[in-house]
Amino acid sequence: xxxxxxxxxxxxxxxxxxxxxxxxxxxxxxxxxxxxxxxxxxxxxxxxxxxxxxxxxxxxxxxxxxxxxxxxxxxxxxxxxxxxxxxxxxxxxxxxxxxxxxxxxxxxxxxxxxxxxxxxxxxxxxxxxxxxxxxxxxxxxxxxxxxxxxxxxxxxxxxxxxxxxxxxxxxxxxxxxxxxxxxxxxxxxxxxxxxxxxxxxxxxxxxxxxxxxxxxxxxxxxxxxxxxxxxxxxxxxxxxxxxxxxxxxxxxxxxxxxxxxxxxxxxxxxxxxxxxxxxxxxxxxxxxxxxxxxxxxxxxxxxxxxxxxxxxxxxxxxxxxxxxxxxxxxxxxxxxxxxxxxxxxxxxxxxxxxxxxxxxxxxxxxxxxxxxxxxxxxxxxxxxxxxxxxxxxxxxxxxxxxxxxxxxxxxxxxxxxxxxxxxxxxxxxxxxxxxxxxxxxxxx
Numbered sequence: 001x002x003x004x005x006x007x008x009x010x011x012x013x014x015x016x017x018x019x020x021x022x023x024x025x026x027x028x029x030x031x032x033x034x035x036x037x038x039x040x041x042x043x044x045x046x047x048x049x050x051x052x053x054x055x056x057x058x059x060x061x062x063x064x065x066x067x068x069x070x071x072x073x074x075x076x077x078x079x080x081x082x083x084x085x086x087x088x089x090x091x092x093x094x095x096x097x098x099x100x101x102x103x104x105x106x107x108x109x110x111x112x113x114x115x116x117x118x119x120x121x122x123x124x125x126x127x128x129x130x131x132x133x134x135x136x137x138x139x140x141x142x143x144x145x146x147x148x149x150x151x152x153x154x155x156x157x158x159x160x161x162x163x164x165x166x167x168x169x170x171x172x173x174x175x176x177x178x179x180x181x182x183x184x185x186x187x188x189x190x191x192x193x194x195x196x197x198x199x200x201x202x203x204x205x206x207x208x209x210x211x212x213x214x215x216x217x218x219x220x221x222x223x224x225x226x227x228x229x230x231x232x233x234x235x236x237x238x239x240x241x242x243x244x245x246x247x248x249x250x251x252x253x254x255x256x257x258x259x260x261x262x263x264x265x266x267x268x269x270x271x272x273x274x275x276x277x278x279x280x281x282x283x284x285x286x287x288x289x290x291x292x293x294x295x296x297x298x299x300x301x302x303x304x305x306x307x308x309x310x311x312x313x314x315x316x317x318x319x320x321x322x323x324x325x326x327x328x329x330x331x332x333x334x335x336x337x338x339x340x341x342x343x344x345x346x347x348x349x350x351x352x353x354x355x356x357x358x359x360x361x362x363x364x365x366x367x368x369x370x371x372x373x374x375x376x377x378x379x380x381x382x383x384x385x386x387x388x389x390x391x392x393x394x395x396x397x398x399x400x401x402x403x404x405x406x407x408x409x410x411x412x413x414x415x416x417x418x419x420x421x422x423x424x425x426x427x428x429x430x431x432x433x434x435x436x437x438x439x440x441x442x443x444x
Contacts, residue, residue, distance in 0.1 A: 014133035017190040018142060021126045024084065024183050026149045026156075028091075028122035031177045032060060033157025035112065036275075036402075038170040040282045041293060045170070046105050050283055054406035055217075056109055057279060058399040060116040062213050065395025066206050067120025073202070075128045081191035084125055088187070090118025091180040099174035115177060123150075133192075151311055151364075155304040162297025205248050208238040213396045217403040250389045254378070260386065262435050263374040264393055269428050270331070270370075271394045272401030273421055274363055277338065279402045281356065284414050289349055299349065303356030307364040323369035323376070324436040330366030331429040333358050335422045342418030373436060 036057045043053040071083055094115025101107030130142045164172050211234040219227035242248040242255075255261050285291045285299070310317070321329065337359035341351045375386045408417045 014129075017187075018130070018134070020183065020186045020190055021084065021122070021129055022142075022145060022149060024088075024180070024187075025122040025126045026153055027180065027183070028087075028119040029150060029153030030157040030160055031091075031173065032064070032116065032119050033154055034161030034164070034173050035060065036279060037158050037161035037282055037293065037297060038165045038173065039279065040286050041165045041170045042105075042108075046103070048105055050280070050406040050409040051403075052105070054279065054402050056105075056112045057275075058217055058402045059109065060112055060119075061275065061395055061399035061402065062210060063113055063116040064120045064123075065392050065399070066210055067117055068124040068395070069202075069206060069392055071121050071124040072128060075125060075132075079191075079193060080125050080129050080132075081187060081193060083121055084187045084191065085184060087118040087121025087125070088180050088184045090121075091115050091177055092118075094118065095174040095177040095180075099171055102171045102174070111174070115174075118180070129191075151304065151308040154307070155301060158297040158300045158304070162293040162295075166292045166294040202245075202248055204241060204245070205238070205250070208234055208241060209392070209396065212238060213399060216400055254382075254386065254389070257377060259377045259439050260374055262439075263370070263432075264390075266428055266432050266435075267370060267374060267390065268393055268397040269424065270334070270366075272397040272404070273334070273338075273425060274359075274401065275398035276401035276405030277359060277421065280405045280409050280417070281352070283409055285349065285352060287414065288346055291349070299353050300356060302353055303360035306357045306361040310361045310364040311367075317365070321369070323372045324440065326369035327366055327373060327436070328429065328433060330362040330369075331425060331432060333362030333365070335425040335429060337362065338418050338422035338425065342415050342422060345415040345418070373439075 039050075039053045039057060042048075042056065043050060046053075071087075074083060094111045094113070094117070096111075097114060098108050098111030101111065134142060160176075161170075161173065164170065164176070212231060215227045215231040215234055218224070219231065242250060243252045281300070282293060282296045285296050291299075317326070337355045341355045344351050371387070371390060374390055378386045405417065405421070408420070412420070
């Protein structure tokens with residue numbers, strides 16, 4: 001009886017901390033999504049190109065992807081209470097730097113990197129806290145809240161960025177980010193002081209991944225062939241490293257799995273287009289219709305609501321489509337969502353609203369089935385590592401997607417950009433159709 005009471009008290013204490021970490025998670029994503037939307041106003045204020053301003057979004061995405069892996073690794077040796085506190089401090093320091101040096105883009109970039117290093121802590125550590133401290137039968141419910149929070153953050157983030165940039169100033173977002181300090185007392189009070197154990201963070205592997213992503217983004221920005229050479233060297237070193245090191249974040253056995261290695265390029269291409277289109281969307285509506293960010297943010301709402309609804313219904317939808325069928329339908333929807341506004345670019349803004357509804361809804365429809373296709377043949381004991389690397393690929397590809405769509409925005413007409421992106425998705429659909437059909441035959 002005494003043991004039961006003790007367990008109940010522990011569960012109660014664990015649950016008390018969940019709202020605080022979940023709020024931090026939502027707050028962090030809102031801040032990051034707001035900064036992505038206001039890129040168009042940053043570019044105007046500082047007199048820089050879309051390609052240049054995209055770095056404040058691309059590097060932030062890269063830091064979030066790598067930060068997720070780092071925080072997950074550190075959570076085994078440093079208690080979550082300390083890591084979340086460090087995350088808050090990074091946010092505050094980065095935001096102060098960004099605001100104080102708001103007329104210098106290099107310093108804004110520096111501030112955003114530090115800020116994002118803190119923002120990255122919230123999402124990863126929320127999932128780890130739930131799986132580590134809550135009863136197994138309740139974990140799905142609380143993990144589901146993180147999915148809803150992500151969709152909600154896109155909605156609130158676009159509105160926050162749009163209205164603050166229009167009626168106050170985009171630099172105000174740095175001041176709003178400082179509110180993270182108010183969360184710190186609750187973190188210190190409600191989270192347990194866990195004992196630390198030894199662990200290993202694959203610093204070399206993460207550095208090589210960061211080098212691979214950065215060199216390709218630099219090449220996209222100014223097409224200097226030296227960056228391509230650096231990219232090729234980094235890829236080679238990474239492959240040699242993971243084949244030799246027993247402590248690498250992912251080992252060569254994953255790359256011997258045909259389904260995993262064949263699906264990852266599809267994941268990379270498609271998710272690079274997702275953030276790429278969302279990033280250039282405000283630039284497109286500003287250039288064609290001269291709309292301000294408050295109106296643009298309102299036009300994004302139907303798309304995000306569609307994503308929330310489809311995400312919530314994904315379990316029921318799965319009864320009618322297998323993973324292959326669902327992914328093919330989603331890829332078709334994404335291609336259509338880009339192709340139609342490419343044909344009717346200057347007709348009416350309604351075309352772009354409908355485009356974003358189909359675009360966002362298709363991505364929500366695709367996430368689970370494409371993940372299942374990718375890791376379906378990975379052994380259960382290695383599933384966690386596979387998912388971690390899968391999400392890292394998504395974050396890296398998103399950063400590169402923002403970089404190349406921003407570069408296209410400086411060089412091509414908007415209609416051509418959208419048609420090019422739709423053709424890329426169409427070719428990806430054909431590739432997935434061929435590969436997934438081959439996988440199904442091999443399985444049978």
